Amino acid sequence: MARWIILMCLLISIVEARRHCSHIYNVRNYDAIANGKNDDSKAFLKAWSDACKSRVSASVVVPEGTYRLNPIVFTGPCKASITFKLKGTLIAPTNNPSTGTTWIDFRYLNHLTVTGGGKLDGQGASAWGRKNAHPVLMTMGFAFVNNSNINGIRSINSQNVHITMFMCENITLSHLTITAPGQSPNTDGIKMARSQGININNVHIATGDDCVAILTGTKNVNISNVYCGPGHGISVGSFGSNSDEFDIEDIFVKNCTFKGTSNALRIKTWASPLDHPLKASNIVYEDITIIDVEHPINIDQEYCPSANCGNKVSSGVKISNVSYRNIRGTCQGDVAVSFKCSESNPCQDISLENIVLKRSTSSRETLTNRCSHVNGAFSGEQFPPSCI
Numbered sequence: 001m002a003r004w005i006i007l008m009c010l011l012i013s014i015v016e017a018r019r020h021c022s023h024i025y026n027v028r029n030y031d032a033i034a035n036g037k038n039d040d041s042k043a044f045l046k047a048w049s050d051a052c053k054s055r056v057s058a059s060v061v062v063p064e065g066t067y068r069l070n071p072i073v074f075t076g077p078c079k080a081s082i083t084f085k086l087k088g089t090l091i092a093p094t095n096n097p098s099t100g101t102t103w104i105d106f107r108y109l110n111h112l113t114v115t116g117g118g119k120l121d122g123q124g125a126s127a128w129g130r131k132n133a134h135p136v137l138m139t140m141g142f143a144f145v146n147n148s149n150i151n152g153i154r155s156i157n158s159q160n161v162h163i164t165m166f167m168c169e170n171i172t173l174s175h176l177t178i179t180a181p182g183q184s185p186n187t188d189g190i191k192m193a194r195s196q197g198i199n200i201n202n203v204h205i206a207t208g209d210d211c212v213a214i215l216t217g218t219k220n221v222n223i224s225n226v227y228c229g230p231g232h233g234i235s236v237g238s239f240g241s242n243s244d245e246f247d248i249e250d251i252f253v254k255n256c257t258f259k260g261t262s263n264a265l266r267i268k269t270w271a272s273p274l275d276h277p278l279k280a281s282n283i284v285y286e287d288i289t290i291i292d293v294e295h296p297i298n299i300d301q302e303y304c305p306s307a308n309c310g311n312k313v314s315s316g317v318k319i320s321n322v323s324y325r326n327i328r329g330t331c332q333g334d335v336a337v338s339f340k341c342s343e344s345n346p347c348q349d350i351s352l353e354n355i356v357l358k359r360s361t362s363s364r365e366t367l368t369n370r371c372s373h374v375n376g377a378f379s380g381e382q383f384p385p386s387c388i
């Protein structure tokens with residue numbers, strides 16, 4: 001009898017151990033070299049492929065060490081939820097050998113977690129000064145990914161955008177650190193299009209372009225406790241360059257700090273006519289700290305980066321229902337609130353409540369607000385005086 005019990009226990013523990021161990025896929029067991037020189041992407045792909053076939057929740061584990069990876073696509077769908085646990089450092093190629101535009105690319109996944117405390121090093125310095133000799137890489141991309149969590153990792157010196165999302169639904173990004181020099185070109189922090197249900201919180205971003213960029217067809221985004229600086233702020237847009245785009249709506253930005261940025265809260269649409277109207281609406285900015293920012297509050301519907309969009313063309317985007325509440329701090333420029341709305345589609349229901357912005361230095365020039373084609377209301381404290 002006792003022998004039977006011992007045998008049973010042994011059997012159960014073996015099954016348990018197998019079940020427990022089999023859901024870890026360590027890249028070192030797939031011959032990743034981790035010497036920072038040889039391309040380890042084959043090992044990563046094999047580990048991913050096995051993990052993705054697992055019928056129980058699986059983790060691809062990248063232990064401490066430095067791994068050079070060529071552009072890689074982690075594709076689903078997988079059989080169960082999957083985690084990419086990065087403890088080590090990944091290093092991007094400086095001469096992108098393929099035509100891919102994303103370095104670490106996750107696609108067609110449900111219930112993905114990316115975590116682990118590790119680092120993505122885009123080696124951007126090699127790309128920033130270069131004139132299109134090689135395609136530059138966005139560091140990490142998510143496309144057609146749902147119900148997922150990205151947390152506790154660092155992205156440094158991306159060649160282009162740090163993190164992108166396209167056609168994603170229900171994604172939380174938190175406890176991330178994103179850094180690149182303030183002068184590095186096109187290094188947006190987090191950029192998203194055609195996505196919804198996006199939560200960004202406790203993210204520290206210092207970069208050379210937008211800290212967060214919200215583009216075409218994005219809805220239901222909450223951004224809170226984000227620190228941005230240096231950078232170009234949190235931007236809705238640019239948007240409305242052509243009629244193939246989709247509306248942007250339900251964006252909440254709460255309890256964020258901007259320090260030394262060129263813009264903070266910006267909505268930017270192209271000065272292009274559209275075949276059908278596009279909307280950017282239901283946007284709330286609340287409890288925002290502004291420190292030494294050039295253009296803190298800014299709607300620019302005259303955006304025209306290329307010479308060929310003509311002069312005095314009015315934007316086809318209708319901006320409405322935008323609230324700014326409790327925005328306080330200091331600016332470097334002469335204009336605190338700048339609303340340059342579309343002449344043919346004036347901004348509607350813009351509300352300002354407790355907006356107190358002072359000059360960073362005690363310059364003699366006065367700080368002003370400027371409005372054109374804006375309808376709305378203000379309440380509470382307003383400094384400088386509201387232009388609505």
Ligand SMILES: *[C@@H]1O[C@H](CO)[C@@H](O)[C@H](O)[C@H]1NC(C)=O
Binds near residue numbers: 110
């Ligand atoms: C993600 O959700 C969208 C919308 O519900 C769905 O069409 C798509 O198939 C989902 N993708 C995956 C990989 O589950």
Ligand SMILES: *[C@@H]1O[C@H](CO)[C@@H](O)[C@H](O)[C@H]1NC(C)=O
Binds near residue numbers: 146147169170197
């Ligand atoms: C996203 O979350 C919402 C709310 O919880 C849910 O209704 C929706 O089905 C989710 N989307 C996907 C693609 O699972």
Ligand SMILES: *[C@@H]1O[C@H](CO)[C@@H](O)[C@H](O)[C@H]1NC(C)=O
Binds near residue numbers: 196197199220252
């Ligand atoms: C954002 O917050 C609002 C209210 O605070 C909530 O209704 C909405 O579901 C949240 N959206 C996401 C994507 O978390």
Ligand SMILES: *[C@@H]1O[C@H](CO)[C@@H](O)[C@H](O)[C@H]1NC(C)=O
Binds near residue numbers: 225255256257
């Ligand atoms: C707001 O942000 C500050 C620092 O940026 C943080 O200390 C505080 O906990 C945040 N408040 C909430 C309610 O999250």
Ligand SMILES: *[C@@H]1O[C@H](CO)[C@@H](O)[C@H](O)[C@H]1NC(C)=O
Binds near residue numbers: 281284321
């Ligand atoms: C304006 O936006 C807020 C925040 O998204 C929303 O609660 C409210 O219903 C919107 N108002 C209108 C008239 O759509």
